[in-house]
Amino acid sequence: MTIPIYHKLSTFLGHIRLFAKKEPEPYHLFIIDGPNAIKISELLVNSGSSLALRFIASAHYLTRLDKTDAALEQRMVGWQLATLFKGAWRYLRACKNAHQKIPSISELTALTNRECIERHIKSNVRQIKSVVVFNERNPFPAYAVASAKKHAIATACIQHGAVVENYFPVYVDSYFTWSDYYSWLLERRVPGLKTHCIGRLGYKMPLSSPRSKKPNKLLLVLQPADVSIAREELLSHFQQILEVCYRFFDTITLRPHPSDNIMPDIATFIGNRSFSVDSGPLETALSGHAITLSLYSTVLFEAPLFDSLPVQYLASHLSGELMHRCELQAESPEDLQAIIKSLQDKTYFDACLENAKQYAEQRMMAGDSAALFSLLEQNANPMNTL
Numbered sequence: 001m002t003i004p005i006y007h008k009l010s011t012f013l014g015h016i017r018l019f020a021k022k023e024p025e026p027y028h029l030f031i032i033d034g035p036n037a038i039k040i041s042e043l044l045v046n047s048g049s050s051l052a053l054r055f056i057a058s059a060h061y062l063t064r065l066d067k068t069d070a071a072l073e074q075r076m077v078g079w080q081l082a083t084l085f086k087g088a089w090r091y092l093r094a095c096k097n098a099h100q101k102i103p104s105i106s107e108l109t110a111l112t113n114r115e116c117i118e119r120h121i122k123s124n125v126r127q128i129k130s131v132v133v134f135n136e137r138n139p140f141p142a143y144a145v146a147s148a149k150k151h152a153i154a155t156a157c158i159q160h161g162a163v164v165e166n167y168f169p170v171y172v173d174s175y176f177t178w179s180d181y182y183s184w185l186l187e188r189r190v191p192g193l194k195t196h197c198i199g200r201l202g203y204k205m206p207l208s209s210p211r212s213k214k215p216n217k218l219l220l221v222l223q224p225a226d227v228s229i230a231r232e233e234l235l236s237h238f239q240q241i242l243e244v245c246y247r248f249f250d251t252i253t254l255r256p257h258p259s260d261n262i263m264p265d266i267a268t269f270i271g272n273r274s275f276s277v278d279s280g281p282l283e284t285a286l287s288g289h290a291i292t293l294s295l296y297s298t299v300l301f302e303a304p305l306f307d308s309l310p311v312q313y314l315a316s317h318l319s320g321e322l323m324h325r326c327e328l329q330a331e332s333p334e335d336l337q338a339i340i341k342s343l344q345d346k347t348y349f350d351a352c353l354e355n356a357k358q359y360a361e362q363r364m365m366a367g368d369s370a371a372l373f374s375l376l377e378q379n380a381n382p383m384n385t386l
Helices: 005-013 035-045 070-074 081-097 105-123 139-150 180-189 231-245 263-270 282-287 299-306 333-342 346-363 369-379
Strands: 027-032 053-057 128-133 154-158 174-177 194-197 218-221 251-255 274-277 291-294 309-313
Touching (some): 139 154, 174 369, 218 299, 231 333, 299 346, 309 333
Parallel strands (some): 154 174, 291 309
16 A cells, blocks of 8 residues: 655654654664564564664654554664755755756655765764664665774675575675575675574464365566566566466466566466465465466465475576575476476475475574674674663
């Protein structure tokens, strides 16, 4: 559902303060710039930890914060009236100096974001124990990491998804990972990086239950274009998937990504063929479908834990170690057709599902927020722990 612009503006202005509040004790600063960052931040502030935790959000995600979570609301910092004025002043100067085009509103937001995070960190150097991000590749957390390093503040990243190529290079001092596998992978790619396996925060292994018979349904999990795969190639992949799958399934369920930017194209390609869209709770979507198919989505790890068999479809030049999500992999329409056909054998299907569960459990552990807090304190800057 699209949030009305007036509601976004009202939410944003509700977080603006005339003056910065001086924090009474040193704290760990978490950078919110994504839906997962909001979810985990809410989990952390409600964990009962005695640590001083503070949170700062980009302008875009400040408008998405749920103000009913009083605990997170009380720990938000950083946005001051002066920040807005400085961001606007930078924007006006950029407009004046523009020779070919006027900077866009998104560029204004970026300037204001940068002003906000750099101003806050510079003003609280001795108070900030560490700066923690959830995706250091996004501009706002990238500004935070760069600013923290400029002032010799410890930096860390909490793994937010299955690692892909555009996670690199890594600039933080330490990385909190989902499993030993990801610690090994990151340490091998980034010599000198400290990794700590704390599991996937906010995730719990589902309780085992007798497998029930489910209709032979297919869940196709979409992914955004121009993130790890260029738009044209990504759409081509999904079109190939759909052409094969409609030979076996009368209808297909689509699950859009939270940052979806391809759904209209997919719907147009499907045309008059039957499909539905499921944006509800993930566990419900997975439990209701025998097969979950995607390109490199993290959902392929979660599917077998809800008795849905994951199948991955990627062309050979994309199907490397970082993209590997499950054992059933297809690199062409012919491969995919052969896999789906073979899965009509229930004995073979059940064997594949058991293997998929073991594989997924090696990639994800249940999260341990207490371990995160302990490690944050150990890695904090000594001058900021007094």
